[in-house]
Amino acid sequence: MSATRVLVLNSGSSSVKYQLLDMADGSRLAMGIVERIGEETSRLRHTPLARGGEAREWAGPVADHDSALKAVSEELARDGLGLDSPELAAIGHRVVHGGKAFTEPTVIDDAVLAEIERLIPVAPLHNPANLTGIRTAMALRPDLPQVAVFDTAFHTTMPESAARYAIDVETADEHRVRRYGFHGTSHAYVSRATAELLGRAPEEVNVIVLHLGNGASASAVRGGRCVDTSMGLTPLEGLVMGTRSGDLDPAVIFHLARVGGMSIDEIDTLLNKKSGLVGLCGDNDMREIERRIGEGDEAARLAFDIYIHRLKKYIGAYYAVLGTVDAIAFTAGVGENAAPVRAAAVAGLETLGLAVDGALNAVRSDEPRLISPEDARVKVAVVPTDEELEIATQTYALVRPAEKT
Ligand SMILES: Nc1ncnc2c1ncn2[C@@H]1O[C@H](COP(=O)(O)OP(=O)(O)O)[C@@H](O)[C@H]1O
Ligand SMILES: CC(=O)OP(=O)(O)O
Ligand SMILES: [Mg+2]
Numbered sequence: 001m002s003a004t005r006v007l008v009l010n011s012g013s014s015s016v017k018y019q020l021l022d023m024a025d026g027s028r029l030a031m032g033i034v035e036r037i038g039e040e041t042s043r044l045r046h047t048p049l050a051r052g053g054e055a056r057e058w059a060g061p062v063a064d065h066d067s068a069l070k071a072v073s074e075e076l077a078r079d080g081l082g083l084d085s086p087e088l089a090a091i092g093h094r095v096v097h098g099g100k101a102f103t104e105p106t107v108i109d110d111a112v113l114a115e116i117e118r119l120i121p122v123a124p125l126h127n128p129a130n131l132t133g134i135r136t137a138m139a140l141r142p143d144l145p146q147v148a149v150f151d152t153a154f155h156t157t158m159p160e161s162a163a164r165y166a167i168d169v170e171t172a173d174e175h176r177v178r179r180y181g182f183h184g185t186s187h188a189y190v191s192r193a194t195a196e197l198l199g200r201a202p203e204e205v206n207v208i209v210l211h212l213g214n215g216a217s218a219s220a221v222r223g224g225r226c227v228d229t230s231m232g233l234t235p236l237e238g239l240v241m242g243t244r245s246g247d248l249d250p251a252v253i254f255h256l257a258r259v260g261g262m263s264i265d266e267i268d269t270l271l272n273k274k275s276g277l278v279g280l281c282g283d284n285d286m287r288e289i290e291r292r293i294g295e296g297d298e299a300a301r302l303a304f305d306i307y308i309h310r311l312k313k314y315i316g317a318y319y320a321v322l323g324t325v326d327a328i329a330f331t332a333g334v335g336e337n338a339a340p341v342r343a344a345a346v347a348g349l350e351t352l353g354l355a356v357d358g359a360l361n362a363v364r365s366d367e368p369r370l371i372s373p374e375d376a377r378v379k380v381a382v383v384p385t386d387e388e389l390e391i392a393t394q395t396y397a398l399v400r401p402a403e404k405t
Helices: 065-078 110-118 127-140 153-157 169-174 184-197 251-258 264-273 276-281 286-294 298-322 332-337 339-346 358-362 387-399
Strands: 005-011 016-022 027-035 043-047 056-059 088-095 146-150 206-212 216-222 225-229 327-331 379-382
Touching: 005 065, 005 127, 005 387, 016 065, 016 387, 027 065, 043 065, 065 127, 088 127, 088 387, 110 127, 127 146, 146 387, 153 184, 153 225, 184 206, 184 216, 184 225, 184 327, 184 387, 206 298, 206 332, 216 298, 225 298, 251 264, 276 286, 276 298, 286 298, 286 332, 298 339, 327 332, 327 339, 332 339, 339 358, 339 379
Parallel strands: 005 088, 088 146, 206 327, 327 379
Antiparallel strands: 005 016, 016 027, 027 043, 043 056, 206 216, 216 225
16 A cells, blocks of 8 residues: 555644645545644644544643644544554645745755754744644654745745845845745645636736735736745735734834834834734734724724735735736635625726626635626636645655656
8 A cells, every 4th residue: 555645734833734635636634723822722623524524622722833733643643544654655844934945845854954943033933833843743753754845935936126125235145135935835826726717827827816814925926937925034024914014114123223222022023923913903813803893993994904005005016017917816814704805905996907796705615716797807816725735735746756646
């Protein structure tokens, strides 16, 4: 019996999402999430799809990513799908920052671990969690190939004109300061799925992808290749996010240090963890913001308006970068679920050929779908992302190249 299963671990700053897939037929055997790691109110939700699919949930403190992974491994074992299974071919890991070195999925060895560790200063919320996931998985299955799939890889096709900041070249090169971009696995998957939804080859279409989750980023994809993206050296730049500011005048940092007396670490925490939606109105969850707006809450309204204003600026910018746009695709938690965000983001852009059909936009579905009027020049799509499937596909192609389909 050949091993055809891949376990995917997507270790985020405060969560671990996982899926077990059988690549022989692409079926999902189990999936789940451990949320709010490090808080008293952590929660695990495990769905054993191969065993009837009835979800199991439990709540209680999960101290760290190591404990979270052990809990995941126990849940899988309860369904006979444990990490000790001989059917497991590999474990695929999402790694957020791969710098310039990693343009492809990579089998993890000591040198790869060291490079991911070296990049911690430019992905402080993410790379440490990714590393813990890898190390715990390696300890549980030292014999299996562990593969890193990098968020940055899809963006390595950006031209220098988009990737370079306009700062002194020598300083930039010495410290490897440039735009790397993140959420690349999602941008790659969603831009391809959008082309498919349009019934066209990825090489033929230009797509603006709006990945709006807790972290949020936009990308301009020309013919299947990324030509610009909103996140930069770190996942802090660009759109307004759940807890991150996105774009601001860099002099804000000098001002807060010199005039506000804040330390660099304090400013880092402010911009990464206490800004964005949570900084503006106290909530980082768009559902809560929508509810508060419904009650006439002005802080929530302003937070929403600032979020939308930034989103609209990036739609305009990437429209100009691409010249011709075939589709705009909304994805991730907010993009897939928040109809008011989608409607507001394209409102008033009719002269660019952009519009949303109210009835189509209101439909809730897990399927990729168009929400623009039938005769729209530029299609607006909702395309659920599937980073885990993409990571599994890339992982399996690397460890079982002969069986690649
Ligand atoms: N039904 C919904 N309506 C509006 N927003 C939602 C809904 N469901 C999820 N979200 C938003 O999606 C966010 C999480 O998105 P997700 O892509 O899972 O993020 P991440 O992978 O970065 O943790 C939540 O913080 C919330 O704002
Ligand atoms: C890179 C990034 O922002 O990831 P996430 O959205 O998972 O926080
Ligand atoms: Mg995400």
